[in-house]
Amino acid sequence: FVPSSLDGGMPTTASRSTTTSLHVATDPRKTAASSSSYPAGDAAGGEWSPSSWKNAVAKQMPVYDDPAELERAVSTLNRVAPLVFAGEVRSLHEKLARVTQGQGFVLMGGDCAESFKEFHVNHIRDTFRVLMQMALVLTFGSAMPVVKIGRMAGQFAKPRSEPNEVIDGVSLPSYRGDNVNREEFTPEARRNNPNLMVDAYYQSAQTLNILRAFSTGGFADISRLHAWNLDFVEGTEESSRYHKLAAKIDESLRFMKAIGIDTSKPEFTSVDFYTAHECLLLPYEQALTRQDSTTGKWYDCSAHMLWVGERTRDLDGAHLEFTRGIGNPLAVKVSDKCTPEELIRIIDTMNPQNVPGKLSIIVRMGAEKLRKNLPGLIRAVQREGKAVVWISDPVHGNTRKSDTGFKTRDFDSIRAELRAFFDVHDEMGSHPGGVHLEMTGEDVTECTGGVSAVSDETLGSRYNTACDPRLNGSQALELAFLIAERMRMRTGLPPL
Numbered sequence: 001f002v003p004s005s006l007d008g009g010m011p012t013t014a015s016r017s018t019t020t021s022l023h024v025a026t027d028p029r030k031t032a033a034s035s036s037s038y039p040a041g042d043a044a045g046g047e048w049s050p051s052s053w054k055n056a057v058a059k060q061m062p063v064y065d066d067p068a069e070l071e072r073a074v075s076t077l078n079r080v081a082p083l084v085f086a087g088e089v090r091s092l093h094e095k096l097a098r099v100t101q102g103q104g105f106v107l108m109g110g111d112c113a114e115s116f117k118e119f120h121v122n123h124i125r126d127t128f129r130v131l132m133q134m135a136l137v138l139t140f141g142s143a144m145p146v147v148k149i150g151r152m153a154g155q156f157a158k159p160r161s162e163p164n165e166v167i168d169g170v171s172l173p174s175y176r177g178d179n180v181n182r183e184e185f186t187p188e189a190r191r192n193n194p195n196l197m198v199d200a201y202y203q204s205a206q207t208l209n210i211l212r213a214f215s216t217g218g219f220a221d222i223s224r225l226h227a228w229n230l231d232f233v234e235g236t237e238e239s240s241r242y243h244k245l246a247a248k249i250d251e252s253l254r255f256m257k258a259i260g261i262d263t264s265k266p267e268f269t270s271v272d273f274y275t276a277h278e279c280l281l282l283p284y285e286q287a288l289t290r291q292d293s294t295t296g297k298w299y300d301c302s303a304h305m306l307w308v309g310e311r312t313r314d315l316d317g318a319h320l321e322f323t324r325g326i327g328n329p330l331a332v333k334v335s336d337k338c339t340p341e342e343l344i345r346i347i348d349t350m351n352p353q354n355v356p357g358k359l360s361i362i363v364r365m366g367a368e369k370l371r372k373n374l375p376g377l378i379r380a381v382q383r384e385g386k387a388v389v390w391i392s393d394p395v396h397g398n399t400r401k402s403d404t405g406f407k408t409r410d411f412d413s414i415r416a417e418l419r420a421f422f423d424v425h426d427e428m429g430s431h432p433g434g435v436h437l438e439m440t441g442e443d444v445t446e447c448t449g450g451v452s453a454v455s456d457e458t459l460g461s462r463y464n465t466a467c468d469p470r471l472n473g474s475q476a477l478e479l480a481f482l483i484a485e486r487m488r489m490r491t492g493l494p495p496l
């Protein structure tokens with residue numbers, strides 16, 4: 001049973017996402033209208049429509065030089081199949097609603113920017129695999145359900161600090177993600193090309209197809225838990241920790257079988273896996289926004305969950321205007337620049353009816369600022385009685401440039417921010433509801449430190465990211481153990 005609408009408040013009945021309802025309209029006449037321009041104006045508070053964001057200021061949005069070309073790309077996207085379906089979106093919403101009540105933990109992870117050049121089934125498999133390992137560690141460690149969400153199948157568009165990049169005195173528009181322009185430093189590559197949105201859609205469709213197969217086709221079967229270990233992690237301390245935990249879980253499974261529990265049921269053989277990305281490139285998001293024929297609600301069918309970034313979360317901006325009208329679970333990223341008053345106004349805009357599970361707050365500010373600022377944000381939310389999921393993004397507040405010229409992050413600073421996040425929630429009596437990471441299953445050398453001991457000197461050996469540095473598989477697993485230990489402490493369980 002999937003309730004047709006969550007607007008009435010807390011859902012009461014659990015459902016697995018496999019009970020998908022296919023009610024989202026695919027009729028192009030019911031898709032969001034296309035338009036090729038988005039002038040500044042004032043939209044906030046008025047009538048919402050999938051295109052009402054065009055009346056507000058859209059920061060970080062590419063300007064396309066050929067309106068007819070944009071129009072053609074958008075009209076193609078208006079006709080493509082939705083990537084996700086309303087029933088799946090609602091099942092994620094229900095799980096997040098439980099997290100607001102302290103029942104569960106959210107694990108979000110994936111590339112900073114998906115790219116065309118890195119696209120390969122093995123890349124998706126490796127990220128999915130390490131997320132499965134992490135989820136296992138977290139579920140067993142915390143004795144709580146873990147909500148698994150990939151920054152995958154749509155995480156392309158990037159907000160940038162500088163509109164232009166200058167190399168050897170030559171200035172070109174910054175790279176903004178493979179669905180906007182290309183990384184190569186030439187005027188042709190850096191031109192905003194609307195057709196890239198269509199290419200990114202088709203890559204996302206392939207990615208989602210693979211993810212659905214991995215989630216339900218046997219790969220995620222818990223009896224294969226040893227097979228999820230990554231080859232390059234084998235032999236390390238993290239790997240032996242993982243195998244020890246896996247052996248304990250094996251034993252529990254044998255016990256369950258012995259007392260007659262059927263471990264071939266979907267609860268053991270498949271996982272509910274969801275997708276999310278930054279809701280940045282609004283012409284794309286609008287085109288994928290469809291009306292659910294059973295409820296009349298609009299869903300952005302490009303992903304199950306969408307978040308608004310730190311750089312585009314203005315109260316009167318286009319991104320809040322767009323997201324306030326869609327039925328998907330939402331998130332907003334906040335740095336130390338966000339005041340408690342501003343946060344409450346953001347919550348009132350994105351989740352005016354205070355529906356539990358509708359909105360997550362992703363905190364990203366570095367350990368020191370977090371210790372100073374997060375208590376005030378939590379206090380305001382508690383005072384106003386808002387239901388939110390608190391998620392830590394311990395990576396975006398910790399970016400630095402190495403002496404060797406790479407944009408990187410230190411494992412120690414990431415760990416320090418996570419510790420601070422847990423400490424503050426302990427002090428405030430609130431629920432640390434999840435973690436959001438830029439990571440990959442591959443053995444990249446993009447972040448320094450951790451047991452894998454990447455250093456400034458070795459960053460260059462496998463630095464493959466299209467934007468921000470990602471944790472590699474072993475660094476990500478190491479963090480999962482750290483989080484699991486903190487969750488155990490909170491519930492009074494002994495160390496793993």
Ligand SMILES: O=C[C@H](O)[C@H](O)COP(=O)(O)O
Pocket residue numbers: 112158159160161162467468
């Ligand atoms: O992913 C986040 C942002 O897009 C990224 O950190 C911006 O990076 P920049 O400061 O290099 O533009």
Ligand SMILES: C=C(OP(=O)(O)O)C(=O)O
Pocket residue numbers: 112159278308309310311333334364396
């Ligand atoms: C742009 C991002 O983050 P933020 O909005 O927190 O800077 C991101 O998640 O890649």
Ligand SMILES: [Mn+2]
Pocket residue numbers: 112396438467468
């Ligand atoms: Mn990033």
